[in-house]
Amino acid sequence: MTQAHLDKHGRPVVVVTGIGIVTSLGQGKDDNWRRLTAGESGIHTITRFPIEGMRTTIAGTVDYLFEGRVPAPDLSEKLATLAVEEAISEAGIGAKGDFPGPLFAAVPPVELEWPERRELGEAVGKYPLSYRDLLGAAASGKFRPWHERFMFGSVADRLADRFGTRGQPISLSTACASGATAIQLGVEAIRRGETEVALSLGTDGSVHPEALIRFSLLSALTTANDKPDEAARPFAKNRDGFVMAEGAAALVLESYAHAVARGARILGVLEGCGEMADNFHRTRSSPDGRPIIGCMKNALADAGITPDDVDYINAHGTSTPENDRMEYVGLKGVFGEEKLAGIPISSNKSMIGHTLTAAGAIEAAVSLLTIANGRIPPTINYNVPDPAIPLDVVPNVARDAQVRRVISNSFGFGGQNVCLVLAAEPA
Numbered sequence: 001m002t003q004a005h006l007d008k009h010g011r012p013v014v015v016v017t018g019i020g021i022v023t024s025l026g027q028g029k030d031d032n033w034r035r036l037t038a039g040e041s042g043i044h045t046i047t048r049f050p051i052e053g054m055r056t057t058i059a060g061t062v063d064y065l066f067e068g069r070v071p072a073p074d075l076s077e078k079l080a081t082l083a084v085e086e087a088i089s090e091a092g093i094g095a096k097g098d099f100p101g102p103l104f105a106a107v108p109p110v111e112l113e114w115p116e117r118r119e120l121g122e123a124v125g126k127y128p129l130s131y132r133d134l135l136g137a138a139a140s141g142k143f144r145p146w147h148e149r150f151m152f153g154s155v156a157d158r159l160a161d162r163f164g165t166r167g168q169p170i171s172l173s174t175a176c177a178s179g180a181t182a183i184q185l186g187v188e189a190i191r192r193g194e195t196e197v198a199l200s201l202g203t204d205g206s207v208h209p210e211a212l213i214r215f216s217l218l219s220a221l222t223t224a225n226d227k228p229d230e231a232a233r234p235f236a237k238n239r240d241g242f243v244m245a246e247g248a249a250a251l252v253l254e255s256y257a258h259a260v261a262r263g264a265r266i267l268g269v270l271e272g273c274g275e276m277a278d279n280f281h282r283t284r285s286s287p288d289g290r291p292i293i294g295c296m297k298n299a300l301a302d303a304g305i306t307p308d309d310v311d312y313i314n315a316h317g318t319s320t321p322e323n324d325r326m327e328y329v330g331l332k333g334v335f336g337e338e339k340l341a342g343i344p345i346s347s348n349k350s351m352i353g354h355t356l357t358a359a360g361a362i363e364a365a366v367s368l369l370t371i372a373n374g375r376i377p378p379t380i381n382y383n384v385p386d387p388a389i390p391l392d393v394v395p396n397v398a399r400d401a402q403v404r405r406v407i408s409n410s411f412g413f414g415g416q417n418v419c420l421v422l423a424a425e426p427a
Helices: 029-037 072-091 114-124 131-138 144-149 154-163 178-191 209-217 256-261 290-303 321-335 356-373
Strands: 014-023 103-106 170-172 197-204 247-255 268-277 312-314 405-412 416-423
Touching: 014 029, 014 072, 014 178, 014 256, 014 356, 029 356, 072 154, 072 197, 072 247, 103 154, 103 178, 103 356, 114 131, 154 170, 154 197, 170 178, 178 197, 178 247, 178 268, 178 356, 178 405, 178 416, 197 356, 247 256, 247 356, 268 290, 268 356, 290 321, 290 405, 290 416, 312 356, 321 405, 356 405, 356 416
Parallel strands: 103 170, 103 197, 312 405
Antiparallel strands: 014 247, 014 268, 197 247, 268 416, 405 416
């Protein structure tokens, strides 16, 4: 390994050699990139389950893979499988079913959904039900496949078997930062010299009635149901909540030396990862923005760069009144008001919605495509600017620009914050 293969801290440089994406806009990075830069929305009225009586009846669901309803773990696994197949194919690494590195998988929390619960109750055969009755039905052995399917690690375990990754797969959930955390773990494993290659992914297929109701009870979701494609309005004054969505993205990570040695095409560099927890509240950010500021500063320090080196910010930008305001407070604390005014910052969630566990991975992938194509996806539905958030949000129309380096923010419930620094291949 030469000096050129080491970063400013003397660690192996980590590069990306494969990208895969699936969202409500379509399957594959080409289709997603085309529609994202065209400012199209994948958000629509929910048809997968009854929506009568619901406050929010729209989502960015991926409906073109299955007929009718499937449990969240099945859809999450299918989305991840498609993203991984695309990423590995592009990287041209390993053999079929034999990936030469570990798997880091951000997967949504899982629990039995109502159709399965109802069937479990009917197996008891009498009412009213007691908890002991349900345990007895579960112990009958009839529902063993459900037990295995609804275990938290089942999606990553099956993906590891399918793609032949090395060692025990890591399943993780750090709320809306999960996809970025999976990438961070892959980067750190390569830097520590534990592996030359890693597979990092985020997937989420968990739009179902109970999830929708729970987020509604938190007053986190938009209720702008009449025009679904206009409902996600990050940073706009008339934003009123996020839109739940589904999707997946996968990245093949390698040490720079390993990628060069095998003649791989390098799609970008993972220069830095930063994190900082916020224990202020279950869903709200600390009012002073210190954890968000610290998270971004940690990422810049990890990359060995300054705010002046950043060309574009891929915002967390959920379209909730609280999140967007606090992200601006954090950005202002890192970049300063004057500098920030000249940096384009846009939110992919305006088009694909909030893919929750998958968001950090999808947005990292889009950040790499932004660097490669010299085109910044817009923040659509930005028609009523918020004077309290004076940002250049690349409103409504994509913008051509030379982008060498991107910060991608992911700020999750429970104060789980991760920031990634992505850059073009070194000269």
